[in-house]
Amino acid sequence: MSPRKRSDDERFHVFVARSTTSLTRLAYLLSGDQHLANDLVQACLIRLYQAWPKLHDKDAPDAYARKVLLRCWLNELRRPWRRLESRDGIVPDRAAPACDPIGAVHHKEVLRVALKRLPPRQRAAVVLRYWSQHSVTETATILRCSEGTVKSQAARGLAALRAALDELGAEALEELKS
Amino acid sequence: MTDDVIHGLALLADEAEPAPIDSRDVIARARARTRNRCATFATVLATVAVIGSLAVTLGLSRSSTDVATDPRSTEDRLNTQMRTAAPHVIPSWWSWTAKNALVFHCWGALDGVQAWDIDEQGTPIIHSIPQMCRTSGSYSDASGQIELGIDVILPPGSAVGCAAPDCESQRLPDGTMAWVIVAPEPAGRQVNQRLSALRPDGTTISVSLLYPVGRPMPPLTTDEMMKFATVFDI
Numbered sequence: 001m002s003p004r005k006r007s008d009d010e011r012f013h014v015f016v017a018r019s020t021t022s023l024t025r026l027a028y029l030l031s032g033d034q035h036l037a038n039d040l041v042q043a044c045l046i047r048l049y050q051a052w053p054k055l056h057d058k059d060a061p062d063a064y065a066r067k068v069l070l071r072c073w074l075n076e077l078r079r080p081w082r083r084l085e086s087r088d089g090i091v092p093d094r095a096a097p098a099c100d101p102i103g104a105v106h107h108k109e110v111l112r113v114a115l116k117r118l119p120p121r122q123r124a125a126v127v128l129r130y131w132s133q134h135s136v137t138e139t140a141t142i143l144r145c146s147e148g149t150v151k152s153q154a155a156r157g158l159a160a161l162r163a164a165l166d167e168l169g170a171e172a173l174e175e176l177k178s
Numbered sequence: 179m180t181d182d183v184i185h186g187l188a189l190l191a192d193e194a195e196p197a198p199i200d201s202r203d204v205i206a207r208a209r210a211r212t213r214n215r216c217a218t219f220a221t222v223l224a225t226v227a228v229i230g231s232l233a234v235t236l237g238l239s240r241s242s243t244d245v246a247t248d249p250r251s252t253e254d255r256l257n258t259q260m261r262t263a264a265p266h267v268i269p270s271w272w273s274w275t276a277k278n279a280l281v282f283h284c285w286g287a288l289d290g291v292q293a294w295d296i297d298e299q300g301t302p303i304i305h306s307i308p309q310m311c312r313t314s315g316s317y318s319d320a321s322g323q324i325e326l327g328i329d330v331i332l333p334p335g336s337a338v339g340c341a342a343p344d345c346e347s348q349r350l351p352d353g354t355m356a357w358v359i360v361a362p363e364p365a366g367r368q369v370n371q372r373l374s375a376l377r378p379d380g381t382t383i384s385v386s387l388l389y390p391v392g393r394p395m396p397p398l399t400t401d402e403m404m405k406f407a408t409v410f411d412i
Contacts, residue, residue: 009205016201028194029187038197045199049208108193111186130180131187161183 012052015061016045022062023069029127030073032116040076044069066132067142070124077120107165114164118157125150126157256282256311256330256410263409268317269398272324275316282330284311308332324397325388330410333380340374346400353378356407358400362391371396375407383410 023044027037047068048061055061115123121143128139129150139154140147260280286309314327340347340357347357356375363370373385385406387397 012205013201016199016204020199021196024196025191025194029191034194037194041196042199042204045201045204046208046211049205050212107186108189111183111190115187115190126183127187130184131191158180158183161186165182165186 008052012049015065019062019065020045023065026066026127026132027069027073029115029131030070030120030124031076032112036076040069040072043072047072063138063142066128070128070142073124074120110164110167111161114161118160121145122153122157122160125153126161129154130158250284252284252309252311252332253282256284256313259410260313260328263405267402267405267409268326269319269402272317272319272397275318280313280315280326280328282311282313282328284309286310319397321393321395321397322390325386327386327388328406329382329384331382331384332412348404350404350407352408354407356404358403360396363388367391369393369396371398371403373403373406377408377411379412381411383407 020041023041024037027040027044028034031037031040044065048065051064051068052061055064115126118126124143125139128134128142129136134142136147136150136154140150143150143153145153260282264280309332311330311332312328314325317324317326340359342359342361345357345359347355349355354375354377356373358371358373360369360371362368367390368388369391371387371389373383375383375385377383383406385403387403389397
């Protein structure tokens with residue numbers, strides 16, 4: 001192996017160690033499925049390594065990795081067998097904590113369901129803008145669309161999430177009253 | 179306004195448990211995928227190349243066969259050969275008559291048209307009909323009228339030969355076998371000076387000169403008749 005290739009590989013090892021967690025979280029927010037998120041991250045890293053020698057700015061491959069991850073997820077959604085599969089329930093991996101004073105579990109569940117109801121690109125716009133904290137321009141670059149589209153998608157997605165959370169608040173208020 | 183959503187997303191994201199990923203395994207898989215892709219690309223390229231070369235080969239052979247089997251192209255070729263050879267094989271002292279044209283007309287296909295027939299026992303028989311071309315012309319010289327007829331049978335033609343004792347045969351330098359015979363016609367009013375030739379490519383040539391009985395000499399000598407043997411080929 002040439003020294004250059006060895007150096008590239010070393011950088012890749014470092015990148016994997018550093019970015020796996022953030023990529024998995026992004027994949028989880030996009031897909032809403034822990035196992036699928038892990039698969040997406042692996043597929044993303046494989047693709048990233050194939051393009052690794054062509055990455056000009058090797059010090060900041062994170063944005064490119066997010067772009068690849070998003071493509072992997074969108075491609076996964078387009079797969080025919082993905083359309084045939086439907087999950088009709090969420091099996092909790094962990095038991096809910098006994099004490100949940102602020103209703104965090106319920107809050108997350110509502111958000112998860114609301115996020116899942118969003119169309120894929122709207123969901124991606126919301127996650128990239130409000131969780132990854134990307135600017136409109138960066139989000140537009142990752143999504144390969146115009147900034148106006150990002151703004152409208154993010155606004156619609158945000159409105160849907162807020163409506164879901166407001167509904168949750170109203171329900172909580174009803175419970176308190178009763 | 180968006181703090182609740184941002185907070186909720188952060189809480190949700192914290193749920194994700196990253197699976198331990200071995201970067202060496204990722205590299206190995208990526209390399210294997212690259213290798214597979216290269217192999218697939220090479221296979222596709224090789225397949226396209228093979229199919230392309232086959233198509234080109236078949237196309238070329240078909241186009242050459244089409245040209246060869248087309249009776250019209252055969253006529254053109256034979257007429258060209260006839261025009262080129264005419265000054266050498268037809269004596270200059272022969273005068274043309276009005277109906278002389280020496281233009282070939284062909285029928286059948288070069289690769290042999292198969293025709294079905296039924297024999298006396300009811301068994302089907304397959305005949306291979308070769309492509310045949312014919313031309314004729316009327317000439318006259320000082321000794322009288324001469325009817326020239328030329329038949330060219332393209333391969334696979336019928337076997338030719340001459341079993342008569344007065345048949346003059348020659349093997350020409352290019353491998354053509356030729357026979358010349360002079361015999362009276364059955365009606366007894368005309369004599370037929372006939373050349374039969376088999377070219378090395380299988381082309382059969384038959385030239386006949388019909389002239390009235392009583393003519394002192396045949397219109398052409400044997401050597402002059404032999405010249406017709408090498409005029410036509412595929």
